[in-house]
Amino acid sequence: MELSEEWKSYFPIGKSLDPPLLLSSVSPGPLFFIPKPRTFPKTLFSSPSLFPPLLPPPSRLSFSRFLSTSSVPYSTSSSIASRFGLESFYDDSASSSFLLHNRLHLLHCPDQNIVVVFFTTGANHDRIGFFAVLVQDNDFKFLGDRDGDILISDNHCNHKILRILVNPVDDDDFEENSGDSVVGYLMACTLYSVHWYSVKFVKSSKSPALDYLGCKLFKSSSIVSACFSPHLPQESMVLLQNGALFLFDLESDINCQIPNAYFKGSKLRVLWDDSSGSENYKWLGVEFSWHPRILIVARSDAVFLVDNRLDQCNLICLAKVEMLSPYTVGEEDQFLAFSRAGADGFQFVLASRSLLVLCDVRKPMMPLLRWAHNLDNPCYIHVFRLSELRSQSRDDRNQWATESGFCIILGSFWNCEFRLFCYGPSPASEGSTASEITKFCKPFLAWDFPSDLLLSSRECHCGSCLVREEFSKGALPEWVDWQQKKDIVLGFGILNRDISELVCESDEFGGFTLIRLMSSGKIETQRYCASWDLVQKLDVGHREPLLNFEDSLLYSLGDDEYKFPKKFKYLNLDYLRGYLNGNLAEVLDSKMKSCKGPLEKESFGLDFHEILCEKLKVCGFGRFRSSPPLAIVFNDINSPTSICEVASRQMWATLPLELLQLAFSGYSELFDAPFDDNTMPLKFSVVPDLPQLPPFLLRKPSGCSTKWSHKVWPDDSLVGPVLPLPVLLTLHEFRNGCPDSENMCEYSSEVELGLRCNEVMQVAAEMAVSDSSLFNNDEAISLADDRDEMWLDSQRPKPFFLYHPVGGEPSSTGQLQGNYMYKDEKFITMITKVHEKEADSIVTMANVGLELFDDLSLIELKFDVPAMNFMSQELEAYKTLKRQFSKWQEYFNPYQELCKQNNFNSQRRE
Structure with missing residues (x-):
């Protein structure tokens, strides 16, 4: 079936297909x-001042959900969200809004082998930075200030430049000028202001310069887009978020300039058509068309031709988002990017969520070409001639395509994805009727399917x-964006x-040079x-990692130089690596064999030995270890403790005093340690005075470190452990075993911990009240020889109880199904x-202390505070709080379930 050109599009x-x-x-x-x-x-050039001033990525939660998770009541968040009329706080295009525009621009100087590079810089990126690239001796040469740094504009824009x-001037205008020639104009846009500059080329120093011309501040609405006129270099157009259009003529504004370089501009009288009445759209951009007073203005739902040749602007709708169906993804499609195409000003390109379309102002509502771009929220779009990308070609067989073709680059800087869409006229034979027709009306064709463009050159597809x-x-992790780990x-x-x-040699099929x-x-x-x-399968491309896990590159350091010396601290993690790899014993054996000098040396004084013995005695360690270690550990259980922690305490209790002297120390004993000025100071926690076993979870940090001045000397507090338990266990095994044995290096502290945990679990199965689903009673063994007689009395209630902490109410299918941490x-x-x-305890006003809180919990509460007594006011407040707390316990299902499983009376504390 023969289709017309309109149907083909x-x-x-x-x-x-x-x-x-x-x-x-x-x-x-x-x-x-x-x-x-x-x-x-x-x-x-490379400098930290060029780092982009990016913020953390936007939240992907709905607006009400974002407010409710930000310590705002749900009713309030819903009310706020409804007032804003927003369904989602996270827009699909928000991820690209941080890098919505191209942050680097080039300006070529006519009749000069120089190009000027412009970008943003400054503490808040509120200034224009630039330098020149000069071709000299077949190479690119950086040309900045006298110190070899970049050039910076004199004025601040006071806000971040977005x-x-x-806009370059014509070659003829450049030749007529003398002295410092104006080679172009520059426009910098912030959120609410526009600043204009003239770019001059100083012939004496062969360096560029920026002259500030003026600015315009908009208070009613933010700036959406701006553009220079390709017809009159000194004219520019600005589009605001409310749809207002302002025309600026730099020549007339400079001649009638008012103080503070403030430009007024001319506001166009445009009456926008909003037939839908919803106003749920966003303005995208503005471009000049084929006439200096005819504009193309794009919106997220439509594109308009604005004819300003008369007093009243005439509007023509060129495109609507509805014309993209039935090939759009989803019902609510919208335009995301817009750009002028070609030099004649008739064509323009639009990108929606799923399609890229080429349009002509002479054919409203009838796109010339459509592509499926397969990109995620594209925000950057620009059209190049194919001759710009395939220059310096040694093969001229496709010269016709190079001279007549176009390339659309569409993508997103935030997503690091760019695609190339090539199109051009039909290759009709010279002299044919079709060739004559194409001179007046060019029927464009898509040249091949879209291809990826790897701008970073550090990727492989x-x-x-x-x-x-x-x-x-x-x-x-979820809170880290991969863009912060990759050089984009x-x-x-x-x-x-x-x-x-002048620098690059010609290629077989041509190419281009990118800055x-x-x-x-x-x-x-x-x-x-x-x-x-x-895809070029190069070894270099495959060996380099795609993501370098370093600190975030997307941040701004500011203009101020770091005034303090930079020192880097390097930590030796050989022991940690050996522990994680399961060969800690092998690492210790290697280190001990490489040690030189006498190993038997008195490292600790007598005073420290006495302090350590006294501390261990308070904690339940007998000096001669007469008490059973497991009994000591169970007596030390006061607060809820995991089985692993109990086993860890037991392993601490079995270590000999010689190893405990290695595990604990005083800062005064570390005075002779080999610390130099470049060593990072170490701080340890003080061993508490409360009777508890290592690793002493309830304690305070030390007030000093391994470094101190001559005016302030450390106290005699016992600190530690300074060595972790796996290292001490491995050293203990070396002490009792044969260090030269190969089997010795197969020792694992993790296996030892697992065996101790099984032992503790077996004891706990008999000594604690527990739910029947926690343990298999057939596996419990009699440990009468390893326990005190008070644990053997079957008439007394069991002194412990076991439970599983859950992150919510237990599931109905069983306690082992899915709520455990x-x-x-x-x-x-x-x-x-x-x-x-105690049954006989009577609360009296004369003796009411911290024991009053024993009624509030099933476990015994201990406070690391001085003794105190409560008066009548405190007692009344306590009774009120106790009633409220008892009521909460009555209706708190996890607490009632815990009491039920362990055969406790939940009301016995009332």
């Missing part, structure tokens, strides 16, 4: 562009690298062929060449001592 390239507007008969040459093999990027626009990159992204492109510009050919700004603060050049294949039994099983209240 309805079939998008990339979604239909055989799109009729896809060129297939004649090849336009290679349309893939890759970094030139065996070439490396050259850094022109976009930069440059083969299957292995893509899979490895996705796994690397997934391995990051923030802006780029393409050098013209005249400057590029790009990286998030690491580097501005570098890279040569690209046209290729038939996108951990899955390992030695961590999820908690044991604690049952507090028995």
